[in-house]
Amino acid sequence: MLSKISKAMISAIVAAFSFGNAVADIPNGYYDDCENKLGGKTLLKALYQTIGDHDVVSYKGLWSVYLTSDVDENGKIWDMYSTKRWTPSKEQCGQYSKVGDCYNREHSFPKSWFDDKSPMISDAFHIYPTDGKVNGQRSNHPYGECSGGTSVEANGSIKPLGKLGKSTFPGYSGTVFEPVDEYKGDFARTYFYMAACYNDRISTWQSDMLARNDYPCYSSWAVELLMKWHRQDPVSKKERDRNDAVYAYQGNRNPFIDHPELAEYIWGDKTSERWSSSLAPDPIDPDPDDPDPDEPDPDDGEGSVTNPYNCSQIIRMDNAIPSAWVYGYVVGSINGMDIETTTNVTTNFAIADKSKENDVTNVLGVQLPGNSAFVAELNLKDNPANVGKMILINGRITDYFGRPGIKDVKEYRWIKPDDIGGDDESAISDVEQESVSISVNNGCVNVTSGSQSTLLSIVSADGMVWYSGQVHETQQFSLPAGIYIFRTPGNIQRILVK
Secondary structure, eight states: OOOOOOHHHHHHHHHHHHTTOOOOOOOTTTTGGGTTEETTHHHHHHHHHHHSSOOOOOTTTHHHHHHHHSBOTTSOBOOSSBSOOBOTTTSBOSOOSSTTSOEEEEESSOGGGGTTOTTGGGOTTTEEEEEHHHHHHHTTOOBOOBSSOBOOOOBTTBOBOOEEEEBOSTTOOSEEEEOOHHHHHHHHHHHHHHHHHTTTTGGGOOOTTBOSSSSSOBOHHHHHHHHHHHHHSOOOHHHHHHHHHHHHHHSOOOHHHHOTTHHHHHTSTTTTSEEOGGGSOOOOOSOTTOSOTTSOOSSSSTTSSSSOEEHHHHHHHTSOSSEEEEEEEEEEEEETTEEESSOOOOSEEEEESSTTOOOGGGOEEEEOOTTSHHHHHHOTTTOGGGTTOEEEEEEEEEEETTEEEEEEEEEEEEEOHHHHTSOGGGGGHHHHHOOOEEEEETTEEEEEOTTSOEEEEEEETTSOEEEEEEEOSEEEEEOOSEEEEEEETTEEEEEEEO
């Protein structure tokens, strides 16, 4: 097992975090003991050997951890149970009667499940700063999904996040607390961490979510639920920053933030395979010559400010690129499965290729970074006149509400249809006119372009161009195993060849 970092090193790292200068990476060799381990129970045990032995922070000490682990870009404490951002060290619970009164230390994995025992009772990886009132409503109920449900009453502009209700997820019918979509993946990866870090004792804990064994640790319905949330809500910058900050105090990490694919090898589709960090999926670089692929070139190329994507292209891409400039009409905010033009939602807005789009499957949800200038300028509750305008926006392409969307907004510009080259419906004309189908069979990829020839390029995940030219009707390509990007004038698809 990797030895723990010294107290002096921890102090140095904490000091660096305090001034916002630390950029932590996974320590060299940290997961060596897990390399080439068979998935399922064997790999979970290897993770336990890696992260189980860690420094114990006191319960009181969590307040100090939060000063670096849970701060937003404005230095406020980040809350996953309400829209409030808290003043560090000054709004701790205490007494509360309504949302926004104070924040406390929420055991996302309830402490009653492990009988209030140490070190779980003060492990920062599963204990988050949250609104006291909503924390009280959640109590020790399992996480889950419910239809309808009840939320505590809002307090002016401060809204609760999450609801309590009867489970509608297959396999369980008890009372559950459902967090908002934005944080479901965070909580799933927290539960995966608990199964790994405390694998030597989790079989003795009691909850309807637990199987009372050391693998798979969770009941079948809970495994399905957590994997669903893990897949739909990918790792965010917030999680990565928190992972580094908690590591500075405890000397261990959450492997499922460092290597999200581990969940598939332990509970998902790859339990019969061996895991290696070298096999971890990398973001596909649309421009291998770009030294910083996460930053779109502002001057040229697809996804740039001068050649942005439309919404339909991003929806069809399946998150094949890390970030891009995208344009579309502001059509409302997403509330559940509805698009609301008159709304109280301040956390997101939706864009589409058509100015009056009301089908949620045809829109991109844009998450507004908490407590930022973007919220004040773009939320539709306070800026209803934004609906119907065309916007050009730069952000990270990822899942939002379980569908393609944009997070971590960096910049935006209001534009006119003529700036892009057309009016309302022309933005998607190329996509609608083109008819291309792609199928994979035994390593051969068949591309059918209909009655007309189509320009096609095939680029592998490492940037190698395998084909660039015309496709007439049906053409077959024999490609080695790997991931490829198929680009036509109106479509981009990511294809896995086995």
